[in-house]
Amino acid sequence: MHCVTTPSPPTPSASGRLVVHAVPLATDNLGWLVVADGQAAIVDGPEAGPVLAACDALGVVLTTVINTHTHGDHIGVNRDLARRGLLGGLRVIGPAAVAAQIPGLTDPVRPEQTIHFAGVPGRVILTEGHLDGHVSYHFEDLAFTGDALFTGGSGFLFSGPPSAMLEGLARLAALPPETWIFCAHEYTEDNLRFALTLEPDNPALVRRVADVAARRARGEATVPERLAVELATNPFLRTTSPELLASLARELPDAPLDTPVAVYAATRRLKDLKRHRR
Ligand SMILES: [Fe+2]
Known part of the structure; x- marks a missing residue:
């Protein structure tokens, strides 16, 4: 059963040309279906069934898959579509740096390249560190950040190094503050529990923790969130607090903080110790 029973309502982009629909997948993955002019693009996911069902319910045609990185719960949707004989006709956008690992890739993209979906331009942003090749996508006021920037946190460092993740987070942090952050998992509550151990006197964080706890108690999703909220509360964006x-x-007396x-790196190390879950 998915940890979200009440997905977020659809999010229109600033111009209204794109509308993003939440598709809960597996147990805590969040697939994002971007709809424009009767066509749809799915951003990441472990499976295709609920994506195709969402397209049917909305009366739109799946034309595009957009991948941020090559973990199985992100390119699983490509594999599932291939099994169903449906991948061949689709446009598949993903990072050129790991092209060989992306099933059905038709549009390999590089950092800072401009792409288009339904005529709407988007920017490819390099956000490595979680995994080599990881990119994020920015259309109007919508940012799809995969497992790089999470609401309230950031992804585990599988590839590293810490500097790559921090550089990617800095690129995302420089987007306009009203940008909606769409990440690939519903992890906000645990992320904020950790954040609160670091900044218990941050009033914006205290408010957000209460708000997220109430929403999660009702089974609601907490993604997307505005970048401005992340800048005020996400410890991985607050290295100068x-x-x-x-x-x-x-907590880490031996860690350099200069x-x-x-x-x-120290924030990442401390979170990975999972003391906040005790
Ligand atoms: Fe991942």
């Missing part, structure tokens, strides 16, 4: 730095120094990369 004095309270966060003091907490890190107390550069933003060192602060990011």
